[in-house]
Amino acid sequence: MVRLPYLTALTTLLSYGILFVFGQLRDLFRKFLDSSKSNDLQGYAPICLGLEDFYTRRLYLRIQDCFGRPISSAPDAWFDVVERYSNDNNKTLQRTEKTSKCLNLGAYNYLGFAAADEYCTPRVIQTLKEYSVSTCSVRVDGGTTKLHNELEELVARFVGKPAAILFGMGYVTNSAIIPALVSKGSLIISDSLNHNSIVNGARGSGATVRVFQHNSPSHLEDLLREQIAHGQPRTHRPWKKIVVIIEGIYSMEGELCNLPEIIAVCKKYKVYTYLDEAHSIGAVGKTGKGVCELLGVDPTDIDIMMGTFTKSFGSCGGYIAASKEIIQHLKQTCPAHLYATSMSPPAVQQVISALQVILGEDGTNRGAKKLAQIRENSNFFRSELQKMGFEVLGDNDSPVMPIMLYNPAKIPAFSRECLNQNVAVVTVAFPATPLLLARARICISAAHTREDLIKGLEVISKVGDLVGIKYFPVEPLKPQKVIELKKIE
Amino acid sequence: MASAMVNVTASVLDWVSLAFDAPTKAVVFGVPIDGHLVVEVLLVVVILFQLTRKSYKPPKKPLTEKEIDELCDEWVPEPLTPQITEDMTDEAPTLESAAGPHAIVNGKEVLNFASANYLGLIGNEKITDSCVGALEKYGVGSCGPRGFYGTIDVHLDCEQKIAKFLGTPDSILYSYGISTIFSVIPAFCKKGDIIVADEGVHWAVQNGLYLSRSTVAYFKHNDMKSLENKLEEVTRRSKHPEKIRRYIVVESIYQNSGQIAPLDEIVRLKEKYRFRIILDESHSFGVLGNSGRGLAEQCGVPIEKIDIITAGMGNALATDGGFCTGSVRVVDHQRLSSAGYVFSASLPPYLASAAIAAVDHLEENPSILANLRANIATLFNELSDVPGLVVASHLLSPLVFLKLKKSTGSDKADMHLLQSIAKRVLEEDSVLIVATKRSSLDKCPLPIGLRFFVSASHSESDLLKAATSLKRVAALVLS
Numbered sequence: 027m028v029r030l031p032y033l034t035a036l037t038t039l040l041s042y043g044i045l046f047v048f049g050q051l052r053d054l055f056r057k058f059l060d061s062s063k064s065n066d067l068q069g070y071a072p073i074c075l076g077l078e079d080f081y082t083r084r085l086y087l088r089i090q091d092c093f094g095r096p097i098s099s100a101p102d103a104w105f106d107v108v109e110r111y112s113n114d115n116n117k118t119l120q121r122t123e124k125t126s127k128c129l130n131l132g133a134y135n136y137l138g139f140a141a142a143d144e145y146c147t148p149r150v151i152q153t154l155k156e157y158s159v160s161t162c163s164v165r166v167d168g169g170t171t172k173l174h175n176e177l178e179e180l181v182a183r184f185v186g187k188p189a190a191i192l193f194g195m196g197y198v199t200n201s202a203i204i205p206a207l208v209s210k211g212s213l214i215i216s217d218s219l220n221h222n223s224i225v226n227g228a229r230g231s232g233a234t235v236r237v238f239q240h241n242s243p244s245h246l247e248d249l250l251r252e253q254i255a256h257g258q259p260r261t262h263r264p265w266k267k268i269v270v271i272i273e274g275i276y277s278m279e280g281e282l283c284n285l286p287e288i289i290a291v292c293k294k295y296k297v298y299t300y301l302d303e304a305h306s307i308g309a310v311g312k313t314g315k316g317v318c319e320l321l322g323v324d325p326t327d328i329d330i331m332m333g334t335f336t337k338s339f340g341s342c343g344g345y346i347a348a349s350k351e352i353i354q355h356l357k358q359t360c361p362a363h364l365y366a367t368s369m370s371p372p373a374v375q376q377v378i379s380a381l382q383v384i385l386g387e388d389g390t391n392r393g394a395k396k397l398a399q400i401r402e403n404s405n406f407f408r409s410e411l412q413k414m415g416f417e418v419l420g421d422n423d424s425p426v427m428p429i430m431l432y433n434p435a436k437i438p439a440f441s442r443e444c445l446n447q448n449v450a451v452v453t454v455a456f457p458a459t460p461l462l463l464a465r466a467r468i469c470i471s472a473a474h475t476r477e478d479l480i481k482g483l484e485v486i487s488k489v490g491d492l493v494g495i496k497y498f499p500v501e502p503l504k505p506q507k508v509i510e511l512k513k514i515e
Numbered sequence: 516m517a518s519a520m521v522n523v524t525a526s527v528l529d530w531v532s533l534a535f536d537a538p539t540k541a542v543v544f545g546v547p548i549d550g551h552l553v554v555e556v557l558l559v560v561v562i563l564f565q566l567t568r569k570s571y572k573p574p575k576k577p578l579t580e581k582e583i584d585e586l587c588d589e590w591v592p593e594p595l596t597p598q599i600t601e602d603m604t605d606e607a608p609t610l611e612s613a614a615g616p617h618a619i620v621n622g623k624e625v626l627n628f629a630s631a632n633y634l635g636l637i638g639n640e641k642i643t644d645s646c647v648g649a650l651e652k653y654g655v656g657s658c659g660p661r662g663f664y665g666t667i668d669v670h671l672d673c674e675q676k677i678a679k680f681l682g683t684p685d686s687i688l689y690s691y692g693i694s695t696i697f698s699v700i701p702a703f704c705k706k707g708d709i710i711v712a713d714e715g716v717h718w719a720v721q722n723g724l725y726l727s728r729s730t731v732a733y734f735k736h737n738d739m740k741s742l743e744n745k746l747e748e749v750t751r752r753s754k755h756p757e758k759i760r761r762y763i764v765v766e767s768i769y770q771n772s773g774q775i776a777p778l779d780e781i782v783r784l785k786e787k788y789r790f791r792i793i794l795d796e797s798h799s800f801g802v803l804g805n806s807g808r809g810l811a812e813q814c815g816v817p818i819e820k821i822d823i824i825t826a827g828m829g830n831a832l833a834t835d836g837g838f839c840t841g842s843v844r845v846v847d848h849q850r851l852s853s854a855g856y857v858f859s860a861s862l863p864p865y866l867a868s869a870a871i872a873a874v875d876h877l878e879e880n881p882s883i884l885a886n887l888r889a890n891i892a893t894l895f896n897e898l899s900d901v902p903g904l905v906v907a908s909h910l911l912s913p914l915v916f917l918k919l920k921k922s923t924g925s926d927k928a929d930m931h932l933l934q935s936i937a938k939r940v941l942e943e944d945s946v947l948i949v950a951t952k953r954s955s956l957d958k959c960p961l962p963i964g965l966r967f968f969v970s971a972s973h974s975e976s977d978l979l980k981a982a983t984s985l986k987r988v989a990a991l992v993l994s
Contacts, residue, residue: 364718
């Protein structure tokens with residue numbers, strides 16, 4: 027939960043107000059200067075009118091160098107960040123040839139499969155030579171290979187569901203599946219902090235969408251009772267079906283969802299559940315099977331489980347795991363299965379190999395070691411940050427930890443200072459988060475060693491003092507010392 | 516009691532009649548106060564009294580907890596998916612080798628006409644080598660969106676290469692073929708804008724049009740007269756044309772019919788009515804034009820006249836992902852407002868390096884385009900006299916589309932017929948062709964048919980074998 031101090035809220039609003047006023051002044055000058063220039067797009071409406079891209083032009087461009095930093099090596103625990111410079115006050119950025127080796131605290135590399143791996147990479151190269159880069163065909167035509175079938179069975183077994191279906195991109199999985207399952211006359215209830223792909227999928231399906239308060243089963247229950255009792259808007263016919271969409275780990279908060287209670291509410295009211303495990307599959311749980319394992323929920327209680335391979339398995343693509351009938355239906359109707367190029371065979375092989383390592387089927391216990399490592403790393407890092415006085419969000423065991431910054435000026439200050447000291451962090455501002463709640467997001471990986479984490483903590487602590495984001499300072503240590511003296515006597 | 520009441524009433528009545536008949540008692544501001552003024556004042560008082568009372572509304576009775584409980588218990592949801600019927604259990608053919616012109620499907624070697632491998636780049640040595648180098652250096656995935664350390668130098672190199680190849684200022688890479696067009700359209704078109712689109716566009720374009728919430732008008736498939744009429748109608752109806760953004764959305768080679776859009780006509784109309792063009796070149800990039808630069812080169816239209824070009828790289832370039840190109844303003848705008856770019860992990864680096872190698876190969880060997888053109892012409896001629904089927908695609912399109920001469924009347928029966936032809940051709944003659952499959956979410960009104968994807972690496976004998984096989988099976992099934 028975010029505890030926003032009153033003074034911080036005031037100063038943040040003031041900063042945004044000043045930036046807004048300056049932006050408007052510059053726009054005014056721009057209007058005067060531009061009215062003399064002619065435009066060869068006469069008669070065409072401009073791509074962005076008025077204030078539509080005000081935020082981009084006047085606020086985002088000032089700190090553009092904190093985002094989109096190119097790298098020139100694999101996104102492992104340490105990587106090479108390419109240096110960039112700007113000649114026109116951050117409007118455009120040019121690459122240089124120089125790179126600097128930085129600690130990677132921002133990439134989604136939970137189990138450390140991002141770089142070349144000793145078990146996975148030789149098999150991937152073998153598959154590349156055998157099946158070539160792409161099948162150039164959709165799954166239903168000539169794009170299904172033996173590997174796709176093998177991976178679907180493996181994923182279904184791993185997650186604990188009867189069958190699964192693969193897609194080449196996680197974003198498309200959500201946007202193309204939800205319209206295939208619900209349509210006009212149905213109701214979708216989604217968590218208020220759901221990802222953009224789910225919002226797009228829900229909007230594209232034509233069903234009515236309602237939002238419930240983040241992670242609150244009581245509000246969900248109230249909303250369900252009201253909606254079922256009143257039926258469809260205006261006609262009051264009963265709803266055809268109701269689907270509740272939640273995520274395993276919310277990437278901007280680092281929180282786990284309140285799964286057992288939400289599932290209990292859904293079962294009581296006979297609604298279907300859809301769980302998006304993009305960040306949690308492979309990263310949490312004793313054997314990496316996601317939030318269901320961590321929170322003790324039986325996978326058969328959830329109707330549809332979705333996940334992506336980008337984060338924990340170091341590949342690309344997404345999957346849906348559900349009962350055999352649902353998967354069969356999706357294979358016939360889902361547009362992403364019928365019209366999109368099938369997943370690239372080397373990427374499929376990477377996921378198969380990664381799953382084999384995690385399940386221990388490659389003959390070693392590297393998988394178990396990785397899972398224990400990431401849990402240890404996350405808990406250590408989080409507790410240390412909290413001890414230093416930062417405001418860290420998220421639950422224990424979750425590898426994502428946002429550190430609150432709030433003030434818009436602190437975003438570039440934190441990001442640039444950390445980069446100067448060779449630590450690469452990710453800072454997130456509006457519109458991905460609410461306006462006042464800008465944050466820096468740390469993603470821990472199993473590839474980080476204890477020394478890496480300690481170095482990262484040192485740098486973050488130093489920069490945190492400089493920038494002034496230790497909102498909850500540590501208590502002084504005096505009372506403890508007295509107690510220790512007493513014991514010796 | 517009664518007499519008292521009578522007395523009171525009588526005295527009141529006397530007083531009232533006195534008030535009425537009394538002569539003028541007072542003069543206020545030169546206006547004599549008469550008896551009728553009393554009535555008027557009383558009337559006003561009564562009106563004010565009525566106005567201040569609450570109007571009658573039937574009392575609201577919200578549902579009690581018990582009633583809500585009962586409704587919740589009674590409600591029965593539909594099953595999440597409909598029952599699976601017999602004809603929905605067809606399995607796709609399983610490939611056991613690379614999808615080149617000769618592939619191994621279900622254990623035996625077949626002629627592969629189901630992969631859009633137009634330039635024959637599957638299995639190319641140089642591309643494989645560059646991919647192996649990229650895999651060893653970068654691993655498989657890129658582990659992050661473009662804004663958060665997911666931008667790898669191969670992405671930037673690939674964007675510059677494609678922009679230089681096409682002659683545009685800049686380009687932007689997407690991580691999946693179909694997500695390109697349905698992210699680009701909502702990034703530019705918002706509620707209140709006007710879009711005129713061809714009715715035969717494929718599902719991804721339709722989804723993009725729906726998500727943009729703009730007003731969409733469809734014109735008849737590839738019919739320029741119908742396009743002109745629609746543009747005229749739409750321009751006349753809009754009130755402030757200079758404030759509304761207007762777009763024409765077309766594909767260069769339509770997936771659903773194989774027709775090619777007449778770009779010079781469309782550009783002429785666009786300049787007349789002041790619309791912008793969004794062109795989807797998934798099947799024509801690397802195929803049409805003297806050097807493979809797409810439809811603009813084919814029709815002799817300068818590339819600056821087309822505002823937005825998108826393409827999926829899963830066809831001629833034999834890799835995955837997509838790109839969008841245009842002026843600097845167009846490309847920069849997408850870096851922050853295109854959903855499929857901002858909220859999704861970036862393209863795996865080995866696919867980007869495969870794209871760079873593919874474009875290099877095309878630039879160095881323009882003769883493969885001549886091979887491809889010769890193959891298309893051969894197949895087009897051979898398939899012009901198949902019994903029961905007619906070729907519906909353009910003679911330059913590498914996607915040869917055959918539809919039924921006489922439809923049976925129902926889509927399902929047509930589909931059944933075409934699929935049985937495809938199955939027999941595969942089982943009896945080992946030629947892999949496909950019948951188009953439509954999702955129930957697809958609103959395209961064009962007829963379904965059989966598709967041949969011609970590749971530059973097919974040999975003449977392959978094409979002849981495929982044509983004779985189809986003629987034989989079609990004669991058997993459709994007679």
